[in-house]
Amino acid sequence: xxxxxxxxxxxxxxxxxxxxxxxxxxxxxxxxxxxxxxxxxxxxxxxxxxxxxxxxxxxxxxxxxxxxxxxxxxxxxxxxxxxxxxxxxxxxxxxxxxxxxxxxxxxxxxxxx
Amino acid sequence: xxxxxxxxxxxxxxxxxxxxxxxxxxxxxxxxxxxxxxxxxxxxxxxxxxxxxxxxxxxxxxxxxxxxxxxxxxxxxxxxxxxxxxxxxxxxxxxxxxxxxxxxxxx
Numbered sequence: 001x002x003x004x005x006x007x008x009x010x011x012x013x014x015x016x017x018x019x020x021x022x023x024x025x026x027x028x029x030x031x032x033x034x035x036x037x038x039x040x041x042x043x044x045x046x047x048x049x050x051x052x053x054x055x056x057x058x059x060x061x062x063x064x065x066x067x068x069x070x071x072x073x074x075x076x077x078x079x080x081x082x083x084x085x086x087x088x089x090x091x092x093x094x095x096x097x098x099x100x101x102x103x104x105x106x107x108x109x110x111x112x113x
Numbered sequence: 114x115x116x117x118x119x120x121x122x123x124x125x126x127x128x129x130x131x132x133x134x135x136x137x138x139x140x141x142x143x144x145x146x147x148x149x150x151x152x153x154x155x156x157x158x159x160x161x162x163x164x165x166x167x168x169x170x171x172x173x174x175x176x177x178x179x180x181x182x183x184x185x186x187x188x189x190x191x192x193x194x195x196x197x198x199x200x201x202x203x204x205x206x207x208x209x210x211x212x213x214x215x216x217x218x219x220x
Contacts, residue, residue, distance in 0.1 A: 043210040045209065090156050104158070
């Protein structure tokens with residue numbers, strides 16, 4: 001049971017490039033989340049999903065897109081990367097309503113230059 | 114707007130003493146609160162939670178207190194250990210997080 005896995009661990013992008021951050025969980029959790037953490041700040045919710053085929057915006061969705069075609073996978077797409085997207089990205093999952101505990105992946109450190 | 118706030122960016126305590134980490138919230142509709150612990154280069158891990166119908170929840174050395182009238186919760190760690198040194202985040206049931214408090218426990 002690997003929990004929540006994220007790839008890559010590190011990435012450097014040039015301004016205007018695109019990439020996909022991968023997130024997979026093997027706990028059969030319905031709910032999945034993407035957060036970003038900027039230095040000295042808390043986690044800001046980017047997008048979330050309550051099940052396959054259902055996604056919704058969080059606090060800071062601009063510049064990102066997501067999809068949820070399976071229960072296990074929740075990739076985050078960055079189009080036209082900007083320096084403001086330099087951050088550490090965390091993916092998380094949780095079981096369902098009534099269970100609020102989230103399980104986090106190890107994070108992806110992204111630098112846009 | 115920041116609905117979950119941790120106003121103390123850092124806290125330093127001596128080993129064996131009590132650590133008290135604070136969190137304030139603005140939305141009285143939150144029905145659950147959680148504390149997470151984060152070590153460098155790792156994702157946050159769940160520590161302890163409390164339902165809004167309770168005012169205290171205890172798990173070993175960790176106790177969370179909830180004061181609904183003040184919209185305030187606190188995490189008490191007794192006794193504090195050097196391994197507790199980490200960043201602690203409080204979170205609400207809408208999955209919003211505070212900015213975190215860096216706890217340093219000195220031997």
